[in-house]
Amino acid sequence: MTLNSVLVVGAGTMGRGIAQWFAQQSVKVQLLDSNEATVKTAIDSINASWDKLQAKGKFSEAETNKFKESLSACNWENIKPDTDLVIEAIIENLEIKNDVFNKLDGICNSETVFASNTSSIPISSLAKSLPLERRERFLGLHFFNPAPIMKLVEVIKGHWSKEELISDFTTWFTEHKKEVAICNDSPGFIVNRVARNFYGESLRVVNHYDTEKMKEVDNVLKKCGGFRMGPFELMDLIGIDINYSVTESVWNSFYNEPRFAPHQLQKKMVDSGRLGKKTNGGFYDYE
């Protein structure tokens, strides 16, 4: 399989990262967002990141120039219909995503593969309203933040995804130095499901708002478990509200399975507005 061109829909954190990584693989990337100013900001920020990496000696000037030439902004009027792949990385809302895919289905050629970077919506729910031919060329490609650095791509098989499509993308990503984990279409896929108890169990060990105990748990899991960050500092970094919302979503999808149940401390933190680093305070203080 050859990938010459990619359309990335959504210029938020994930969309930017995905666009940057594909451009670094000599793939022509178009970046689209409902807000044109966001696309411009995203491209400026990606270009600045390449300049920094060039200054650090990670890329040559020629490489950086080539990457910049590969990346362009687009709007709904100038999408290239013959793009090889579309990756959607917009807000986690089924209705909005479905609208985007239906619109794109009317623009793109029948050969274009559709993919979603969703972390919580079933791939088959996103594909179901599209024609069969497109559904067979629809899969999940779940990147991890920051996408240019994190090696993993979860390649998710939707109900209609052709086996050949999954194996082609697995080969392509592997050839481009990504680590691929193939999985079926199930809530949270692999990482967001299996990692839930890194947080959930740690919350139960602590049980109450107790900074000393949280520090101890973070320290133990880093020093004895070899984890790069402790659960409480990581929740503060991700945003306690975001982490709580993923937990709730997985818990609901598994019909309130106790293994995924949120902890009341998470809810208390969200209700109090202490959401982590972004609010200068979460489980720890940052002021």
Add this chain to the structure above:
Amino acid sequence: MEVSMTTNRNFLVLATRNHPLYDTLKGLDVEFYDLESHAPFEEKWSHYRECDLVLDFTVISPDKKLELLKHLNIQFDFPIVSDLTTYWGELFIEKVSGLRGAVSFNFPSPTNCYEYYAIDERTKDGLEDFFKMLNVEGLRVDCPGIGFTYPRVISMIINEAYFALEDRLARPKDIDTAMKFGVNYPLGPFEWAKKIGHKNILCLLEELYKVTGDPRYRPSQKLRLEANLI
């Protein structure tokens, strides 16, 4: 494990063969008792006049463990420290007055650093010298709880990986890859389970389930299967 063989302290070490450090402990400069070849409740240890710590590394059922610790408590005036990785350590500490500390060596650590609990400084100092002999790092914690923290958290992560396998979410190698490269875990859950031992993980989950009554600790059938295959 590379160990430093000598110490100025006297340690009496009791272990069963199913403990992951059994061979290492046996090779140390300590009084070593294999509790599978010595009947633990008939053994008289009263000839030990000088001993800094009695260290128990048996991996037996919770009832038997408590019985053993109570027996050691009668036999010795020296502080006792027990490996309580898969037990309700907090309860054992409350019930056995001579039990002055707990360690968590039954769950191998990828960094060779282990949580321990010590009630007093004498026990702490003795344990730190013992860790030096073993060439491991100890991390003192406030309470052993049920299965300390690292064993408890990693058991739940591994259990979920087995549930995912039951649900045919992905192959073990894909799950391992996902956790190592998606969230930088030092090991994939299946690789980790192999190092720790499925039986140990099952024991801890069963203890958590028994103590808390919370169904979140229900072990996966696949994990149970693996634990019973060996």
